Amino acid sequence: MEQKLQYIQARAMEEMSGAGSLEDLNEVRIRYLGKKGELTGVLRGMAALSSEERPRIGQAANRVRAEIEARLEERMSQLKDSLREKKLSAETIDITLPGTVFSTGKLHPLTAVTRQIEDIFLGLGFSIAEGPEVEMDYYNFEALNLPKEHPARDMQDTFFITPEILLRTHTSPVQVRTMERTAPALPVKIIAPGKVYRRDDDATHSPMFHQIEGLVVDKRITFADLRGVLQVFAEKMFGSETRTRFRPSYFPFTEPSAEVDISCGMCGGEGCRVCSRTGWLEILGCGMVHPRVLEMSGYNSSEVTGFAFGMGVERITMLKYNLDDMRLLFDNDVRFLAQF
C-alpha cells in the first residue's frame, strides 16, 4: 500500500513537471486528485485496511496529497508566468515608429519677442498701455513738440488719411494719451507696444512695423534711472554679459536725448559683420521727457520729470534670430513661421 502511494506520488510529480500547459496540468490534477483519481481511489480502498494500518496509511496518503497539491500550485504559477511572458513578448511594438501626431502651431516671432520684452518690463513694475493706430496729427506730432513744418517731421515719412488724421509713425502718441488720462496723478509707468507705419519699403524697412514705447513720470526721475532701467532690460533681453552705450542724439520730444547701443553678442564687442565692425548694435532711442511735452499733457514740468524710450521690435527680432530681410516677417511662409 505504501509502495503504491510512493509510486503514485512519483508519477504525479513527473507528469506535473511534464505538463506544458494549464490544461495538461489540470488533467494531471483530475487524474490523481479528482473524484475518480488514483489517490482518491487509494483513500477509498482504506476501508479494507486493518484498524492498526488505517491511521498510518491515512497519514501517508494525506502527506502525498499535500505534496502533490503543493507541487500543483507551484507548477500552475510557473505556467502562468511563462504564458504571460509569451503573451507580452508577442505584443512587442516598434517603438521607433513616430508618435501620434499633435500638430502644434507657433507664435509669430514678433509676438514671441514682444512678449519677452513686455515680461521684462512687467517685472520692473510697468503696465501695458494701448492707443489707436489711426491717430490725430496732434497726438502723433504736435503734442510731442513737433509742430507743423518742424524739420524733424521729415525723419518720419507719414501716411495720411486726411491732413489732420494719419497712421501713427511711432508709439509715442500713447505717451501723450496716457499722461493726459493720468495727470496730475503719479507715477506713470507704462510700456506701449503696437503697430506703427511709415512710407518705407525695402529689406530693412517695412511700411508697417512694431514699436515698444516706454514712459516713466514721477517726482524724481533722472537720466541715471533711464540708464539703469535700460541696462537691466539689455541684460535680461540679450544676456547678462551685455553692455550698453548711450550716445547723444535728438528727438523733439525728449531732452536730453540718446540712442542706445548694446555690445554685439555675435562678436562680444570685437567687431564683426553683424555690427559693421563697430562692436555695437543700435537698439533704441530714449531721453528725458521734454518739458513742453509734460506741460502739454497736463504735468507741471518744474515738479515732475520723466524718461521715455522707444524700440523697434523688428530690429530686435532680427538681431535675436539673425534674420537679414525684414520682409520675411510679413510674408508668413509657414516654413519660416514653424521655425520659432
Next chain:
Amino acid sequence: MRVSLKWLRDYVDITAPHQELAERLTMAGLAVEAVESPGEGIEKVYTGKILQISPHPNADRLTICRVTLGQGEDLDIVTGAANVREGHVVPVAVEGARLAGGLVIKKSKLRGVESRGMLCSGQELGLDTSVMPPDQAHGIMLLDPSTPLGLDIKGVIGLDDTILELELTPNRGDCLSMVGVAREVASLLGERLRLPDTSAEGSGRGIEGLARVDIDDPGLCSRYVARLFRNVKIGPSPGWMQDRLRAAGIRPISNLVDISNYVMIELGQPLHAFDYDTLKDGHIIVRRAGKGEKMVTLDGSERNLSEDMLVIADPGGPVAIAGVMGGLATEVTEKTVNVLLESAHFNPVSIRRTSRVLGLRSEASLRFEKGVDPVTCLKAADRAARLLLEIGAGEVAPGAGDNYPVKGAPKTIVLRPGRVEHVLGVEVPGQETVSILKSLEFTVNDSGGDLLVSVPSHRQDVSLEEDLIEEIARMHGYNRIPYTLPSGSGTMGARTPRQSLEVAVKDFMTSLGLNETVTYSFTAPATLDRAGLPPDSPLRNVLRLQNPLSEEQSIMRTLLIPGLLEVLQRNASRRATDLGLFEIGRVFLPTGAGQLPVEKQVLAAAAMGSAPSGWNRAAQPHDFYYMKGVLEALLDRFGLRGCSFVREAGHSLFHPGKAARVTAGETVIGVIGEIHPDVLENYNLPQSAAAMEVDFEALAELSGRPRKYRPLPKFPGIERDLSLVVKKDIPARDITRTIRKHGGQYLQEVRLFDIYHGGQVPAGCQSMAFSLKFQAGDRTLTDQEVNGWMAKMSEALAGQFGAGLRS
C-alpha cells in the same frame, strides 16, 4: 556732412588720431558714420608735364606722350585720352604705381609701342566723377599748369586727407559747416578755435548808391546783406579750392560759384550771386510773391509762385525764389562783369514749405530750413569777398548793403546747478559745467548760485534749461552717468484681463496647431471685390490713405480673413496646401469725417486642406466643423458662455450652406464658415478652406463674467443611449432642444456621438445617436424614473419630427 580733416585743421589743431576723434564726436552727438581715407593705397603717382605728343604708328586712337617728372629721364607713355595737350600738367603713374582699386602699373607694350606708365583720370585716383568738372570727369585729370613737377599726387589733389562722414541730427544745423564742426572739436579736445579771415575792405567806389536792399516782410527775412564785386573774371577756381569742394562732395563749377559753395561749407551760410548788371536799378526787394506771379528759374523751368512764397525781386519783378533757387535772367555767366552777392537769413518754415511745394531741395535750402545764424550773414559775405580778392578773380566794392530789421537779442537762460543734478541724477562739478558751456561759446555769468547763460547766435536749437543740461551731459559724457533705478512710489506691473486673455488665446490657438501670422493693416481696394462684398456692404466703407506707397496698400482693412487667404495662397504657391493660421489684429471702421475710426480688435483664423493623416490616424479635413470645433474649444477653454451659432446664408465670403453667425445673446460677434467657391477662385486657392472672424473685445467681455463653483455630484448618474432616424434637414440643435425639454429636470448631458446614413436608414434620413446622462444632486435615480423620461422624450420627438426610435 563730409568733413575733410585737412580743411578742418585750418580752424583747430587736431592731435588725436582719426579713429579717436571720430569716436569722441560720435559720443558727443555728432555721429561719424564712416571714416574715409581717399588716398589710401595710391602710390608712385606724380605730377608730370607733357612735353610732346606724337601719333602712335599702329593705332589712330592712341598717342604717345613724352612726359617729364622734372627730374630723371623723360618717359614715353601711350594714352587713349583725347583731352591732353602739350604743356599740360597731369597725374603720371610710373612703373610699380598703385591706383585706386588696387591696380598696379607695369611696363607694357601697347600695339607694339612701349609705355612706361600711365596718365591718370580722376576716377583712377579714386575721385568721385559726380564731383568733377564735366570736362574732366571722363578724361585725364588736368592740373594747374604752375604745379611743381615730380610731386606725390596725393598732396597735390588733396588725397592725403581723411574724410569724416557725419550723420547730423536735425537740430544741429550749426554743424552743417566746417567752423561749426571745428567748434565742437575744439571744445572736445580743449583746443582753441581759429576763425577764417573775413577782412575785405575793397577798393574804388563803395556800394552805397549802387545797390539798395528793401525788406518788405521782415517776418520771412530778418537780415539781407549785399556786397558788390566788380570786374570779375569768371573761370575755374584754384586747385586747392576745388580739392576741398570735392572732399565736401560738391562739384567745382567756376570761381564765383565755387566761392559761394566754399563759404557755405565753411560757415554754413548759403550765398547767391546775381549778375548785377541784369538787376534793375541795383535794387533788391525781399517780398512775398504776388498772386499768379511767375518766373523762370536757373534750370530753365517756369515756376508758378504763390503768395506764401518769399522772392527776391527788383523793381521789374522776381529775380530769385528766396533760399531755394535763383532766376535765369540774373544768372552769373561767363559774360558777367559785376556781381551782387546775397547773404541773407530767411524764415526756415517758409523755405521748407516753398522748397517742398516746388520739389526743389538743395544744400542751400537744407541749411536755411535748419536755421542759419543771422549774425553770420555779414561775415559770410565778407569771407566771400576776401576769397575773391585772394584768388584774384575780381575787385570788391567797399561796404555792404546790410538790412537787418529783426535783430534778436541773445537768449538768456537761468541754469540751476541743482536742476542739472535733478535731471541727470549725477552731480557735475560747477567748474566743469561752466567750462563746458564756455567752450561751446555760451556766455556764463556765474555769481555763485544760479548761472545766467546767454546762448550764442549759432545755437538756435538751445532755448531751455534742459537744452543746456543736454550740452553739459553730452560733453561730460553720457556714459559717465551712473545706472540707478527709479525710486519713489512702487508700482505693480500686470497685464489687464483683456491683455492676459490675448496672450492665453494666442497660446491656445497655437496648441491647436494653428500658426500665428502678422499681416499688413492696409490692403488693396480690389480685396473688397475678391472677397465678393456686395456694393452696399458696410465693409466697403473704408479709410483711404492719401499717399499710399502703392494701390496694393491703399486702404485700411475692415476684415482680417482676406489677409489670411492671401497668406494661404502664397503658401499654396510654395506647395504648402494643408495649413491653419490665425491672427489677432485690428480692423478699421470709419465713423465720420474728421473723426478717428473705430479700431476693433478681432480674432481671425483660416485653414485649408486638412490636418495631415498619420500612420495611425486619418486626415482631418479643415472644413466647417473643424473651424467650429476650434472656436468651441476656445470658448470652452476660456469659459466663454452664451455663444451660439445661427445659419448665415448671405455672407459673400462663405459658402451659403456652410456658414454661421456667432452670436452672444442678441449680438452678432463673428462669422464662421467654409470659403465660398467663388472666393476660393478669386484667391486662386487649390483646396477648400474654412475661416472665422470674431470680435475679440466681445470675447473678452464674455470672459470677464464671474465663474462660480458648482458642487460635484454625490450620487451616481444613469447613462442611456438614444438612436433616432430623422429627416436630414432637421437641425441637430432642434432635436437637442426637444430632448432637453422633455428629458426631465435631471437630464444633465446630451451628447451627439454618431451620425449614420445608408444601410437600413431610408433615403433622405439619417440616424443620430445621442448619449444622455441623468443625475440628481440629492439621491440615486431609479431606472423606472429614467424610463419614464425616455418615453416622454421619444413621444415628443416622434410627434415633432416624425422621428423613429432605433434600438
